[in-house]
Amino acid sequence: MTLPVGRDTREEDARSAPEFYSEVMYIALLTYTAPRNEVDYALPEHADWVRSHFSHGLFLVSGKGNGDADQVILTRPCLRGKLDAVLATDPFIVQRLARYTVIEFSATRTAHEFHAINEALAS
Numbered sequence: 001m002t003l004p005v006g007r008d009t010r011e012e013d014a015r016s017a018p019e020f021y022s023e024v025m026y027i028a029l030l031t032y033t034a035p036r037n038e039v040d041y042a043l044p045e046h047a048d049w050v051r052s053h054f055s056h057g058l059f060l061v062s063g064k065g066n067g068d069a070d071q072v073i074l075t076r077p078c079l080r081g082k083l084d085a086v087l088a089t090d091p092f093i094v095q096r097l098a099r100y101t102v103i104e105f106s107a108t109r110t111a112h113e114f115h116a117i118n119e120a121l122a123s
Contacts, residue, residue, distance in 0.1 A: 025077050027103040028087060029069035034097040045091035058086060070098070080104065 032039050050073070053059045061074040075083060083102065092098035107114075 023077055023106050023108075024080070025105055025107050026075045026080070026083055027105070028073040028075065028083070029065060029101045029103070030071040030073070030090075030092065030098050031068065031101065032070045032092075032098045034095075038095075039092065039097050042091050042095055042097055049090055053086060058083075069101070077107070 050059065050062055054062075058076055058078060059073055060076055061072075063072055064070070065072045080102075087093060087100050087102070090098075090100075093100065
């Protein structure tokens with residue numbers, strides 16, 4: 001490939017390549033919108049749903065939130081549309097007991113333990 005003089009298109013080409021999307025990760029913040037007793041009733045279904053997405057490899061970390069979020073999920077790199085489709089199947093969302101706020105970020109540095117998860121994150 002010949003590059004025009006004075007123009008470096010490597011970054012532009014990288015952003016249009018499918019590999020670029022593998023660097024995008026998400027933090028999904030779950031906030032309850034229903035009374036706690038209704039949420040508690042649906043908690044076993046939600047826990048099964050979370051476990052299934054850990055076993056499928058999408059979720060990396062989950063836990064109880066402090067402050068604005070009742071629960072927090074850190075995802076593996078994926079396309080945003082895929083994540084939105086998965087979150088829409090959460091029993092809390094299906095039963096209208098909660099809502100998600102999603103924070104998108106590009107992982108540029110990771111702990112050594114995350115290098116094996118996705119080589120694109122090893123920068």
